[in-house]
Amino acid sequence: MLVCTKCYSVYKVSSLYSGSVKQNEEGKFVCPSTTCAGHELIEVDDQMVDVVLGLWTVGIRTTESCSGHPRIWSNNPYIILELDESSFAVVSMMRHLNNGRATIMVNQEEELIIIEGMEAPEGDISYKHKAQYEFFQFIYEVFNEMGSLKKLRA
Numbered sequence: 567m568l569v570c571t572k573c574y575s576v577y578k579v580s581s582l583y584s585g586s587v588k589q590n591e592e593g594k595f596v597c598p599s600t601t602c603a604g605h606e607l608i609e610v611d612d613q614m615v616d617v618v619l620g621l622w623t624v625g626i627r628t629t630e631s632c633s634g635h636p637r638i639w640s641n642n643p644y645i646i647l648e649l650d651e652s653s654f655a656v657v658s659m660m661r662h663l664n665n666g667r668a669t670i671m672v673n674q675e676e677e678l679i680i681i682e683g684m685e686a687p688e689g690d691i692s693y694k695h696k697a698q699y700e701f702f703q704f705i706y707e708v709f710n711e712m713g714s715l716k717k718l719r720a
């Protein structure tokens with residue numbers, strides 16, 4: 567999917583072929599919304615779109631993510647957050663809910679938080695699917711908890 571970091575609109579990759587999403591002079595794909603005035607779109611894996619938008623909505627910025635592609639062995643699912651007050655606030659909650667489903671690394675030097683799914687043994691495709699499923703379950707549990715925290719504060 568193609569996502570606008572300004573208006574949070576999501577476009578299917580097929581929009582590129584239908585012409586509803588256009589390229590700028592540099593060949594970068596830009597948001598067709600008139601209010602975004604040519605803001606560049608970023609590509610996000612389908613399964614990761616709601617995760618990324620959910621984080622942005624609560625003020626957590628992301629730098630990179632991958633939903634993990636069980637057919638491609640080198641990739642575990644992961645998402646990288648910018649380290650700041652809002653992202654750091656959820657780290658202890660993440661550690662509490664994790665239960666072995668993800669690795670959570672805080673990199674102070676580069677100011678990033680890396681959340682990565684478990685590594686599957688070489689050649690074990692069923693484990694790879696399981697690890698991906700558990701990673702997303704974990705992330706959505708974190709979201710639920712963040713929602714209930716927000717309600718408590720309100």
Ligand SMILES: [Zn+2]
Nearest residue numbers: 570573597602
């Ligand atoms: Zn936009």
